[in-house]
Amino acid sequence: MILTVTPNTALDITYRVRSLRPHTAHRVTEVTERPGGKGLNVARVLAALGHEVTVTGFAGGVTGRALRDQLADTPGVVDALIPVEGTTRRTIAVVDTTTGDSTQLNEPGPQITPAEWAAFQEAYEVLLRSASAVALCGSLPPGVPVGAYAGLIRAARAAAVPVLLDTSGEPLRRGVAARPDIVKPNADELAELTGSHEPLQATRDARRRGAHAVVASLGAQGLFAHTPDGLWRATPPRRVHGNPTGAGDSAVAGLLSGLVERLPWPERLARAVALSAATVLAPVAGEFDRSAYETLLDQIAVTVDATAA
Template structure:
């Protein structure tokens, strides 16, 4: 087994980010600067971060249509190895991000994407079976396209576990719930996704810890709960930390959580202690949130910010 990391993006996208001084709803909005157009989808964003960190990473999943070919070419130009399954019919979606500089808010308009055939699903399963023979981590993140079984992340986690490959799961709703049942190594919900899973609001740190401990009992080994500007909480059975970053001026939250996911795999392979892993991951997410479009953090930037992270030991 090598130190390679496989990211899976089942519903990739071309991310188009438009920045406006102010949005006029129901009126004419003129764009004064060229849009950022990037290959997107959560797993692809994770791969972009890992490539920046110098990791051995490969991206797989589904693509379709002319935009799918363009997306894969863009990934390869970034130096990321790719091995996607092409779906016949349909087109890779375009996701629009509209940044309102007057409020620092990002409005997202995401297309549904293509529908996946049974043949393509079998092809990706076979491809993963082969790729996992040389992997240390499998990262499963993002939404599912039409035609994909809701328990797909559970299936992939079972497959990885059989091969001794650690899984990091970043999803929501039923794919997240079912994925946890297969005992991934780590999960990275945001607070809302954790509340969805637990079925109630979590208003205090104690509530979040209790919810995390409930999931740890299901044999998940590491939980990272992203809290936006309040940083993140990292929990294992042995210890927990709340990491608080310095104040920043956010530009786009797109990719911030993916930067944290990438850091979980990177930090583990670097044999970081939990507190260092937590600080590194939070720094990565914080830096990416200051970037335009879906631009991600660099290794040097994370190294520079990492020492400024405040670590509060929870237990």
């Protein structure tokens, strides 16, 4: 199975309002809730692609209970979340029905105790034994050491399980130094890590810091991949319009599934970009439009990057 780790799981709530105007009152016309946090989104897409997936991380309180109840209804995803005393955070996306624009409010997440963190590490080592790949996803809740991902990467490497890291800031900086197989920063995260907004220079720097392969997501321009096998750009055939929530997580699912299926890099990247665009196009945030995905898959341009000459 593929393992995804989400230390800071969330109950993702979407509110629809006519138009968000600061310092006024709004009637919410529609409320939807679903299990969230990057690794849970990645898992849902992997399961939809036919992979067996196990999710771990932390869940607690009434929001944690609601999250796990809904996860139990998600076919193909096995719940190996560690129960905690604190309460799982909510995230709220306020979507303007007039324009489709969304405003995000993210709670910080529960305080994790040293005992809970130790229990997680123990469970993680056991889960690694049956994992074909692992993705470490998103922010760290309070109480989890900032070097957490670096430790989890070393454990995966010791168990010979390929590991992908998708986080930002100091957890990314420390994680990269532990030599993950793939990191998937977006342009801002990569610039924060390396000081450069220029994809070639920035990905080269991230590799020098320890990452074996760097796949930078450049929003509507697709992906830029700097790997031991070469450099590629993968671009969608046209600019797609819709809700970008979860597009990055779908790209991670594409990369991971391609990795365990031993696809060559260009095919992994085409899949990641097609899934990402099909997620933007889906009416429900974070889902992907399967028929759009299948159509797009043949239309992704993957080119060897000329700037590498």
